[in-house]
Amino acid sequence: MEENELEQQDRRDFLSCLGSALACGAAAVAASALAPPATAATAATAGAKPPAIPGYDWSKHRWGYGVDATKCIGCLRCVEACKKENNVLGDAHHFRTWVERYVYLEGEETARIDSHADPVNIAASGSEGEYRFADRYKDAKVEKAFFVPKLCNHCTHPACVQVCPTGATYKTEDGVVVIDHTYCIGCQYCVQACPYGARYFDERRNVTDKCTWCYHRITKGLQPACVEVCPVGARIFGDLNDKQSPISQFVKNNQVQVLRRESGNAPNVFYVGIDKEVI
Amino acid sequence: MPRHIVRLVLLMVAIGAVGYVAKIFFTADSFYEYGHYRGKSVAEIASDKPKYKGSEYCESCHAERFAEWSKGVHNKSDIGKVVKCEVCHGAAGERDVRGMFEHLATGVDHPNKLKLVVPTDARKLCTLCHEKMPGRPAQQPQIVVASHAGTQQCTVCHNPHSPKLNLVSTAPTPIRGDAARGKAKAAACVGCHGAEGVSVNLPGPSLAGQNAAYFIAALKAYGTGARDNPMMSAFAKGASDDDAQDLAAYFAALKCQSSLTAEKQAAAAGRATASKCIACHGADGVSSNRAWPNLVGHSKDYLVAALRAYKSGSRKGNMMAGIVKTLSDAETENVAAYYAGASCK
Numbered sequence A: 001m002e003e004n005e006l007e008q009q010d011r012r013d014f015l016s017c018l019g020s021a022l023a024c025g026a027a028a029v030a031a032s033a034l035a036p037p038a039t040a041a042t043a044a045t046a047g048a049k050p051p052a053i054p055g056y057d058w059s060k061h062r063w064g065y066g067v068d069a070t071k072c073i074g075c076l077r078c079v080e081a082c083k084k085e086n087n088v089l090g091d092a093h094h095f096r097t098w099v100e101r102y103v104y105l106e107g108e109e110t111a112r113i114d115s116h117a118d119p120v121n122i123a124a125s126g127s128e129g130e131y132r133f134a135d136r137y138k139d140a141k142v143e144k145a146f147f148v149p150k151l152c153n154h155c156t157h158p159a160c161v162q163v164c165p166t167g168a169t170y171k172t173e174d175g176v177v178v179i180d181h182t183y184c185i186g187c188q189y190c191v192q193a194c195p196y197g198a199r200y201f202d203e204r205r206n207v208t209d210k211c212t213w214c215y216h217r218i219t220k221g222l223q224p225a226c227v228e229v230c231p232v233g234a235r236i237f238g239d240l241n242d243k244q245s246p247i248s249q250f251v252k253n254n255q256v257q258v259l260r261r262e263s264g265n266a267p268n269v270f271y272v273g274i275d276k277e278v279i
Numbered sequence B: 001m002p003r004h005i006v007r008l009v010l011l012m013v014a015i016g017a018v019g020y021v022a023k024i025f026f027t028a029d030s031f032y033e034y035g036h037y038r039g040k041s042v043a044e045i046a047s048d049k050p051k052y053k054g055s056e057y058c059e060s061c062h063a064e065r066f067a068e069w070s071k072g073v074h075n076k077s078d079i080g081k082v083v084k085c086e087v088c089h090g091a092a093g094e095r096d097v098r099g100m101f102e103h104l105a106t107g108v109d110h111p112n113k114l115k116l117v118v119p120t121d122a123r124k125l126c127t128l129c130h131e132k133m134p135g136r137p138a139q140q141p142q143i144v145v146a147s148h149a150g151t152q153q154c155t156v157c158h159n160p161h162s163p164k165l166n167l168v169s170t171a172p173t174p175i176r177g178d179a180a181r182g183k184a185k186a187a188a189c190v191g192c193h194g195a196e197g198v199s200v201n202l203p204g205p206s207l208a209g210q211n212a213a214y215f216i217a218a219l220k221a222y223g224t225g226a227r228d229n230p231m232m233s234a235f236a237k238g239a240s241d242d243d244a245q246d247l248a249a250y251f252a253a254l255k256c257q258s259s260l261t262a263e264k265q266a267a268a269a270g271r272a273t274a275s276k277c278i279a280c281h282g283a284d285g286v287s288s289n290r291a292w293p294n295l296v297g298h299s300k301d302y303l304v305a306a307l308r309a310y311k312s313g314s315r316k317g318n319m320m321a322g323i324v325k326t327l328s329d330a331e332t333e334n335v336a337a338y339y340a341g342a343s344c345k
Helices: A002-045 A077-086 A119-125 A159-163 A189-193 A225-229 A246-253 B003-026 B040-046 B063-071 B085-089 B099-104 B122-130 B145-149 B179-188 B212-224 B230-238 B241-253 B264-273 B275-281 B300-312 B318-324 B329-340
Strands: A063-068 A098-105 A112-114 A142-150 A169-171 A177-179 A200-202 A207-209 A235-239 A269-272
Touching (some): A063 A142, A063 A246, A077 B085, A246 A269, B264 B275, B275 B318, B300 B318
Antiparallel strands (some): A169 A177
């Protein structure tokens, strides 16, 4: 009986001991997991040394991007320039930026949408390495049509960053979502998480890839390659901190809208001239 | 506490400790520097070399083309329309590719080894932007390719660096020939083209006052066989570049004279038809651009023969071939009379 009591006592002791141990362990794990980001955040706001980019301080910039769909002519020079600038895979199905064509035919409720990756457009361009829109609606009665350039929205609350298990993708202080390819394990959670389909998987390197707003160019005072080559000024880029920059003026002087506002990602690519079917 | 429980607890602590040490050991130095990522990767991503270098990069070597372009309609920065050099010619910078793509790196920019594209198929290139298509904004100049130019290349009429000018080149070609030397050499031409370059009832066209650049190009065309005429081909093959220059200088300096006045009645009827010619050859037969021939001062017979040659295809010319297709025989006669009757100024 006594022994039994002792045993019960022990079990109770053990359970309480185990409980407190678990609590302690959880606290320790939580502390080790949470503490570093917390200190990092305070360090960053306290003006820690910015990354070693010559002549560039990321705390002084907040990049933004504008698309004026009323100007886009669908020449796809941006798609080609982006691929060259960033060594994107050469075929039609891997791209960091793309252009969609929305065509409303007479009597049709919804738009017909295609991009350079559509088989008809690939056939018109002659190969997957060249990009052009085929004049496929020349005999149809078109009520309304327009082109919409698309790219990563570099969201303020990026879902892709939230789901990354390794910290390979992140948002920089100046507002650009980038990927550290040496840390990417190719799980593609981020490809799934992005509401805009802006990420693609690079089978060549087994990593995910995406638009960086040409981070290597903008940190040198240049424009992203797509903005650089756009012949009609449909793509606008600049620093939202600078009230005179093209993007600040664009946002100020136009009724801009963003794609999928309801997703809660708070995108930073601002559109003019698109209608409700563009998402 | 029983010993097996103590062992279990110790084991858990040990696993925890190993895990913690492993985390410290395997976490990159700069991880957590700015957040839950490797801080050093920011500078790494920013260190790539830009490929697109901008039009200013091209200016130092291609000043002439740059000047042409910068004044033209492909550089209208005031309305935000700028077709930079690299849009058509490709990126001038070849960047060094890091990591596992190092083998792809050539490490050279355009003037060194990296050749840029000189687009040969302008129909394919220009129509990327200028093919008429639903969805293209109205302010974008667009053409229906089939009816605009048939199967011709855009560059036949348009200078891609400054397309609005519409004609191949407006810059006068410097003539280095000597008119005095040319006069001596022209002795061979008198038989068909007349004394002082004015052909009166002779098989050849008048040459007096003809544009020198056109003269040289025409002579060269006979020399290479691009234009074929038993008489002229023989002369042209014997003529050197210097001869062509001298002759061009001589004939260009001569005063053009109207060959005949007998056809002036038909000329009135040809005036309407001449609207097809005026854009290039002028209402008075003096061409708006030095690349095209003046029509003033030619005999009607010569002009009719030339138009028929274009129509039959025995004389080649992308522009003219398209235009003569639309002319009836009567119109050909009349328009020839119209220009034959144009008075020299």
